[in-house]
Amino acid sequence: GAVVSQHPSRVICKSGTSVKIECRSLDFQATTMFWYRQFPKQSLMLMATSNEGSKATYEQGVEKDKFLINHASLTLSTLTVTSAHPEDSSFYICSAPSRLGGELFFGEGSRLTVL
Amino acid sequence: QKEVEQDPGPLSVPEGAIVSLNCTYSNSAFQYFMWYRQYSRKGPELLMYTYSSGNKEDGRFTAQVDKSSKYISLFIRDSQPSDSATYLCAMSDSGAGSYQLTFGKGTKLSVIP
Secondary structure, eight states: OOOEEEEOSEEEEOTTOOEEEEEEESSSOOSEEEEEEEOTTSOEEEEEEEETTSOOEEOTTOOTTTEEEEEEETTEEEEEEOSOOGGGOEEEEEEEESSTTOOEEEOOOEEEEEO | OOSEEOOOOOEEEETTOOEEEEEEEOOTTOOEEEEEEEOTTSOOEEEEEEESSEEEEETTEEEEEETTTTEEEEEESSOOGGGOEEEEEEEESSOTTTOOOEEOOOEEEEEEO
């Protein structure tokens, strides 16, 4: 079946540094991918919609200059957390639809800890 | 009032028990309802998907939607330790194709052998 892969699964970084998280669709093409953030005991919150070949669409309250999204190919979207701070520590999850209108598949998530 | 309310638990049941998980919502425009299972430190995986009111059964899992009460449920029969996970409800007003899902906080379930 369709699989979405995320890397790294866990990352620890110092405050002020930037971290890149990759999201790949392994056996299907995804012109659209979604990035979520999940704090402990909280809902998944949609951060942004990544669009292949064009700018990402950010949800209200999400700083686009802080969370840089690049969707350079039909199988890869990246989320870069710039100048990370401890409050950015969270579980970041990407997802992609297997086809237009199809099931939404989630990656395994990336746990970011900013010291 | 939050759009989707879900009791975070934790909920602990003995193996073989029937589990009932619920969500309430306030947006009457929601028509598509989903249940996801999320194991610890993993991404969510789709369990059940229903449209509008009614019941849907898949093996040990039954999803119910009552739009008049804005209430959805997931029942797990003959629960197994492998069912231990966090269960998230999600809903949309524009269909799975739009992917504008609103999630509940998730209910953490532990099935004790």
